Amino acid sequence: MALSDLSTPELGLGPVPKATLRAHIAERLRAAILAGDIAPGAPLTETALSSRFNVSRGPLREAMRQLIEEGLLVTVPYTGTHVAALSVEDVREIYSLRTALEIFAFEQVWEHRDDRFSRELHRRNAALLASIDAGDDRTSISTELELHGLVFEASGHKLLQRAWHGLRGRLQLYWAAHHRAHGMRGPRRDSHDSYIKAALGSDLDALRLEIADHMRRGAVVTEKFVSGESRKGNTT
Known part of the structure; x- marks a missing residue:
């Protein structure tokens, strides 16, 4: 030829x-x-x-x-x-917006959840667990975001999806930095058990409470890291 x-x-x-x-x-x-x-x-x-x-x-x-x-x-x-660099105030704004967006996303899909949604949520959680077990921090960050991203994808709400997309990058950045600083390899294996149970349950109010609590825990951890980095920066 x-x-x-x-x-x-x-x-x-x-x-x-x-x-x-x-x-x-x-x-x-x-x-x-x-x-x-x-x-x-x-x-x-x-x-x-x-x-x-x-x-x-x-x-x-x-x-x-x-x-x-x-x-x-x-x-x-x-x-x-x-x-991108975040202040503590930035973290608080991101997590408060995440909470509102994810609750809104579930409100959009609540009556339309089906077996495919359930299977896909379990599949994404299995991918997250596999990355945690492998000690693959970078993959665990992306798979955790994919897990939370399912409800946004299922919503079919384009502006909502764009808002979520805009938050993902900064969450990746600070989760990665926080994990490096503390020798972590992803979240705890059971950190999404109650989230998945509520997401597939029948009580929307219970899900709203679970999302608020889940996001609050994440915000507290990230705030502590960012505060520590700020203090170190002020002393160098």
Whole structure:
């Protein structure tokens, strides 16, 4: 076969789609942020990153835009782009909004839950447990978010889904930092047992209380971590 024939669609050896390159860059940058290689609050420049990842600035710019949408990066006018950093007040706002959004999402799907919803919730919890048992912290963070994300997906409410998507990135960032600081490898294995029971039960008021309590526990843990980081920053 001639070299010119290698790019035929049937072989799948044509040019790599630009979107694929952007996704690879986004994944590498996301991994570096969640691993702590790039610290919260650190400034990012296209020139430095394109050199570090050995990529052109075009797809890098698109990848950074994607991470801005995910909440891992923020852009401040006249200051530039940097890794998201949260204050205690930010944590309180995020968790209070999470509580309201997740309760609202369940209110939208409550009468429409079926066997598929139940099976998928159990499947996602099993994936979370497997990542915890494997000591895979990064995967445990993403699978925990997938578990909570099911009700948003099932709601079919696009604005609600966008709001949830905007919170996910910052939750990933601070869960990863908190776990590293305390040598954790994900949440406790039983941390979602009561949540799943309530989510599949028949008492919507009980679910509302469970979500509020579940989120409160998460907020307390994250607040303590962020407060500790702030104090350390003030003494250096």
